[in-house]
Amino acid sequence: MLLPLLAAAFVPQQPAVIVQLAPGAADKGGPRWSPKGATVALTAGERGLTGDFALGLPDAPRIAVRLQKSDGATHFDQLWLDADRDGVLSERERLVAVPKEQRGKWWSSFSGEVAIPVPADGGAKATTRPYPLDLWFVEDPQEPAARPALRWSRRGWHEGQIDLDGKPAFVLITEMEMDGVFDQRDAWALARDRAALFAAAPRRLEQHCWLDGKAWRPTAIDAHGRNLLLERCDPGVTEAEEQAKADIYKADREAPRAEQPLAFGSDLAAALAAAKRDGKRVLVDFQTTWCGPCRQMEQLVYSAAAVTQAAAGVAAVKLDGDEQRALVKQYAVTAYPTMLLLDGDGKELRRAVGYRGVAAMIGFLKP
Numbered sequence: 401m402l403l404p405l406l407a408a409a410f411v412p413q414q415p416a417v418i419v420q421l422a423p424g425a426a427d428k429g430g431p432r433w434s435p436k437g438a439t440v441a442l443t444a445g446e447r448g449l450t451g452d453f454a455l456g457l458p459d460a461p462r463i464a465v466r467l468q469k470s471d472g473a474t475h476f477d478q479l480w481l482d483a484d485r486d487g488v489l490s491e492r493e494r495l496v497a498v499p500k501e502q503r504g505k506w507w508s509s510f511s512g513e514v515a516i517p518v519p520a521d522g523g524a525k526a527t528t529r530p531y532p533l534d535l536w537f538v539e540d541p542q543e544p545a546a547r548p549a550l551r552w553s554r555r556g557w558h559e560g561q562i563d564l565d566g567k568p569a570f571v572l573i574t575e576m577e578m579d580g581v582f583d584q585r586d587a588w589a590l591a592r593d594r595a596a597l598f599a600a601a602p603r604r605l606e607q608h609c610w611l612d613g614k615a616w617r618p619t620a621i622d623a624h625g626r627n628l629l630l631e632r633c634d635p636g637v638t639e640a641e642e643q644a645k646a647d648i649y650k651a652d653r654e655a656p657r658a659e660q661p662l663a664f665g666s667d668l669a670a671a672l673a674a675a676k677r678d679g680k681r682v683l684v685d686f687q688t689t690w691c692g693p694c695r696q697m698e699q700l701v702y703s704a705a706a707v708t709q710a711a712a713g714v715a716a717v718k719l720d721g722d723e724q725r726a727l728v729k730q731y732a733v734t735a736y737p738t739m740l741l742l743d744g745d746g747k748e749l750r751r752a753v754g755y756r757g758v759a760a761m762i763g764f765l766k767p
Contacts, residue, residue, distance in 0.1 A: 404620050405584045405606050416619055416631040419571045421560040423530070429594065431557060431572060433587070433602045437536075438578035440465060440550040449476070449548050455531065455580035456516045457623065461485040463514055465550060467537055475499035475506045476537055479550075483514045495535075503722040506539040511555070516580050518624055529624055531580060532556050542725050554578060558625040559597070569611060570597045573625055576604075582625045590616055610639045648757075652700040655758045661703040662711055664718035668727065671715040676744030683716045683765065684740040686728065691736040693755040704758045710765040714741075739764065 424430060442449040448468035455463055464482040466489055469475065477497050480489035495510040512535065515528040532555040540546060557574035570591050577585040587602035590609035603609050608617040620629040635642070644650075665671055668684060675682045687694035701707055721728050721736055731740060731748070741750040741764065752764055 405618050416629045417562060417564070419560045419562045419628045419630060421558040421571065421573060421622075421625055421627055424557045424559045424572070429598050431574060431589065431598050431600075431602070433574075435553055435574070435576045435578055437551040437553040440552065442467065442548040442550055444548065449537075449550075451550060452482075453552075455514065457519070457581060460517050460580075461487070464489060465535075467508075467548075467550065473499075475539055476508045479508075479510045479512075479535060479537075481510075481512045481514065481535070483512060485515065485517075499539075504540075504542065504725070506541075508537045508539075510535045516624065552578070558582075559594075560628070562630075564611060564616070564630075565614070567592065570594050571628060571630070572597050572600075573605070573621070573628060574602070576602070581623045582621050583623065588618060588628070608633055608635055610642075613639055615639075649696070649700060651759070652704070652757045655700070655704040655706065657703055658705040658708040660708070661698075662708050662716055664702075664716045666718060668717050668719065671717045672742070672744060672746055675715045675742075680744065681714050681749065682740075682742040682744070682746075683711060683714045684731075684742060685716070685718045686721050686724075686731070686733045686736060686738040686740070687718060688721050688736050694737045696755055697737060701756065701758055701761050704761075707758055707761050707765070710762045713767075714765060741765070 438453070440451045440453045442451040448466050450464070450466045452462040452464045454460070463485060464487065466480040467476045468478045470477055477499055479495045479497070480493050481495060482489055483493050495512050497508040497510050499506050499508045511532070513530050513532045516531045518527045518529055520526040533552050534555055535550055535552040537548070537550050554575050557572055559570065559572045561568055561570050563569065570593065572589045573582060574587055575582065576587045582605075584604065584606040586605050588605050588609065589597055589600040589602060590611050591597040591600055592611070605618050605621060608615040615633050615635045616630050617633045618628050619631055622628070664685065668682070671682050674680070719727060721733060735753050737754065739752045739756065740748055742748055750764055752760070756764060
């Protein structure tokens, strides 16, 4: 059964077409975007850490999990995953990991597959569909009292091919909400070849995609991702106009560059002492090596002439959140980048979280 998607104010231009979809082959490439991991709360018991999570249509049985340490193991290296949802964690449902230390934490990573129930529909018998997923558990030695949780994310996507305007076109859908059901909260892409399909930026299934300068939108989707209904539409703008409006970094890219980017130190205590002595303020940029917006700010914002001028009376310090764990906790940093403006006594004057452009950073640094 096709589920209708939320419709925006589009004008249909021709009858809808159905795209048949099937799971994509991971050995033949794949999209560069993936969903954010979901979380399973765990409870400690005699047999390890246990929990369960929902996946699929609302009436589908929940999936039980249990984490354990093998004899003599220091970290969790075994995971039982109730793949068939029968409520029994059997030996064949046991997954094994080799825990690895990364950024001061211990990661136990597993790969498994569960079955999503597909109810009878239109004369077809009830069946199941495979749902491959990755699961990981992280132990933080510096946070022994943290509540344990298992994270997981779906592996793979669905794709299909269809003729549009007399030429082959490729369609891809993938979950962005980890619930085992395809709907308007998930994402799709449309292109003339698979390489372009995998390189395309994701769009919500309630949004349109462009193909040869023409807009197409999904109008309905099978909850199990087997097919998608598409139609031509008129979004009221051209593709170029839409791209220009969506380019949030345009002003920052075009900002005049400084001869030298803003210089950052790495010693917060020394910066605070110097700021107190000289009557300055301190800019603290909490970032990490894996933070994409942090790299964007380094390239586009901290190299802008107007930002370096605004920071003339400020001592700047950059801290790696994975290394400076005590300071992350002291300043309640929960996301990256996080920028703080402090006075010489360490009192917080301002805080900003996430990418901030040139204009926003100038305002952030103002006296």
